[in-house]
Amino acid sequence: MEMASIVDYVNQNGQYSFSERPFNDVDGTILAQLAYVDFSLLNKKHIHKLAQLTPELIQKSTVHTWNPAGNQALLKAAQLSQRFGQLKWDNYAQKIDPKLEQQFSAITFTIAPDTYYIAYRGTTATLVDWKEDFNMTFMDAVPSQRAATHYFQKQSLKQPGYYYLGGHSKGGNLAFYAAAHSQTQAIKGVYSIDGPGLKKPLPEELQTRAHKLIPDASIIGLLLEPETNYTVVKSDGQGIRQHDPYTWLVKNNHFEVIASVSRFSQFTQASISTWLAGMDDATKQEFLDSVFALVSADGEKHFSELGKEWPQTLQMIAAGIAATDDQTRRHWLDITGQLGDVVTHQARKLLKKEFDHYKNIFPDK
Template identity: 30%
Template sequence: MGNIVDYVRTDFRSFAEHPFTAVDSLVLSELSYIRFPLVVPVFGVAKSVDTVPVGALLRAEDFPSMFSSDSQQVNSARLDLLVAVAESPRFRGMRVGEYAQRDDQAREQQFAAVTFDMGDCTGIRSTYGSGGLLYVAFRGTDGTLLGWKEDFNMAFRCPVPSQDAAADYVTSILGRSAGVPGGEAPGIMIGGHSKGGNMAVYAAVHAADRDLRLMQRRADESGDTQLPAVTATANDSSRDEHTASRYAVRIRHVFSHDGPGFPRRLQTAAFDAMASRVSKTVPESSVVGMLMDDHLPYHVVKADAVGIMQHLGVSWQIQDGEFVTAPGLSATARFVGSTVNAWMLGIDPADRKRVLDQLYVIFSAPGYRSFGELADNWTTAVPSIVAATRQTDRDTRRLVAGVLAALPATAWRNLPQVPQLVIDSLR
């Protein structure tokens, strides 16, 4: 047994011998947390999908900026993963590009996406067709306060800016990778970890909804009463004009790795059309992945971390190229998940927004941009946080205390004493 780094270092099978799995998806989702250097083509500039070999990322002078958004332990694991991928006979034919990153304080948005072109990996074209395979990865929440604020917003608003951006990103990649008439377009897989998994599902459902609206309009114009199915196709070798304009048929699979759900049900017909193609994986102590039920089945994975730390994908256990499964969620995960979801369902949306906005104001009070900076400066940060908390009204303080008591944030791994200190100050 080992983690994704061990898997990439030791499993040399081609994609013909061992087709793409949820483990491969987690590998690429984890790589999306890297802050890619300028050598990686920027999203949307070229007319077609633009990429560079994954080996081009191995430039030591870029590493400090590439691996700077999390704890030293996690950054080190991601560097190890990148090196392993570039060396692996399974992955080293991969190309990377179409990098998008947007941190917008005014819109409360933290978004990043990258596309991996798997077409030159051994066994991909023989397994998935001559067009090859693209994997679109969405970054999950980083350690910034801005990133967690957008997560909070997802509890009462859909779509948030990053969900819209994810839908636009996938639409662009699908459109610019369509290929030439008569040629086979690449299949698409979409995935992400944490918030990235939520965005992957949202973007896929948006593509299906686009197709359904397009087909309905054409049916209305022609008088047809039967719409074609929005299902994944083995290949696009028989693409006609109408098929070429449909995007969802090219989406082979969607992966959500401990990704939260949505505050309300997405477009039912489009969601139902895509649901069978979604694979959701969560660790035994999942909290984030259990937020806001998305009505998707999930597989529980064993992890070698404790509690909320299991949210980190590098802790998930793998054997023989597959996740090591667990019989179910832990009792703590079930309790915390039901508690937070009950709070979210039981409170008025306006109050939900008020308390989550107040949380952001409180933790922004010291002036630091990330939870890591708060941890490094906690002796000065905590008094500012407590002072900001005491300026709120009693009802808001009560709501804030309730949320903090079960806050599903990996951010506290570096600052475990702060939630209780703030809760005590609210009494």
Template identity: 30%
Template structure:
């Protein structure tokens, strides 16, 4: 069973011999999780680009993988990429990395200049910071979120600096931002976009799909999800999607390193699993049962409880977990009675809905 590391190691065809595909996009989207601060020039530098070999050969490579999940796999992917006949001529530019706790924004993007004379604009997905996850949850009641607006501004700015054709993509929230930015960017920029890749990114509120921008680019969107997708099925969807086989289970299938490759493409299956359909229907029904104000109250309350631990990332939370647990309990006590009652009632409603859907599925299976 091969994954994107094996693909980068083994693919020998250049883009002139074999066209850019969805696996190439996932490789670039995964590498967008690396921290290129001080290595790749930012948007203000209009002339400088960095060859991928120079990135792979920096003196202190650990800085690339700070707070990146699965450092070993990411390191293997970077070196395979830098030494691949397909990718070795890639140059990186226009790196942006922004964390704003006040605005509840986590945004990062990098542009790859490819040997087929096109550029791939890659948006980073959610990192290990709590503010990044909070921004994801804000999608349930806010549109647009700050990183979506940053994505539009970034795409327009990059398009002003280069004149080639554009491919846009990302994994997880990065896929969502890729689609949103392609919908909302200037029309002159849209005309240069050839492909939009969304790898297991959450959907949108309904009004996005009714916009002229979406109708303009929808046929260029390529969405891929693992067979037990949860993240990629959140919110509303109208895009067509392909289902990729993963060697992991449930939420762990969100990991791009678990997606299986067959020769030079993903190993596809016909549909997502029945359990995933059940889970996604349950979550979307639950979210739909709450108005925007209640969604915001629920998300903000949970976030404030986590903030009381003084942890900023999931890695922080794992350290001195007993002290963090006491902080959570203390924060729960500080919540007013009405809000605490709402919080527990909302969580309870999710479990009730889940049990109801389980009974419906069992009844359906018996009928079949």
């Protein structure tokens, strides 16, 4: 069978209920992706099943997501399928608090009697969302991690049963955090779809139910990740585009997997991990606060806008650094210089490893 996408998977397997074909990693990824849909809009329209969606609502509920076309195609396929079309959702929660540097959202799907999937939304394009992500590097718990735990605990008391927790990107981190800080008897499985790690291993009793999926060129999914207990999925995307699950390849009812992540991904993880390990938490916080203060100096923006205007963004940051006092400027140069040193060191290690590898294959005569 040819390689397919998660949308193709729905089209090819949508006639099977979860009782006919058990819940799998592709299903977990699809429901994690659905967390990006604007459920506040759908709730206002009294829509609580995918089958009830209209073309207009599909368009409006996905227009502000990272990949509107992919999300619209997924919703169109899902609403026509027996597997996903009749899924009900409830208890949509959303909290955006710039002062707390928090952006949190979650939704609960009922996939069978007494069996639920809580989907935590991943990172959106807003500065406050990205700032909360970076705060994970120095904080014991960011506000959305605590909110994710509270949401699951409250939901499991309200609707006792079995639960899957999952999310893409930041949402995967929230799912793992909530599972690690809750009673685990009710948790049937937990999914992190290329989400950053928790800086420490999951509790042993959760590890057999944990499913972490990353693409071969993963960067985000390997951040703050001390473990290697993840599944590497083949993607037809390039570079950072592999973070998008719509580029992941499906065969039959499972993802196509490969042995390990790319050397570039390993290099990036080693460089960033070493750089972060060389800074104390206070330094990380001060550096990140100053970065985001410069980026948002001209008002709240979306990261998608900054990405389109990256030359201007870099010029703005450089001008902001130049305008600071001598002590702050030296601090910036010191930290960025450390990153340059780490990257250079890791590059030398990689080149030596490559040289030794080929030297063993072609020894001198």
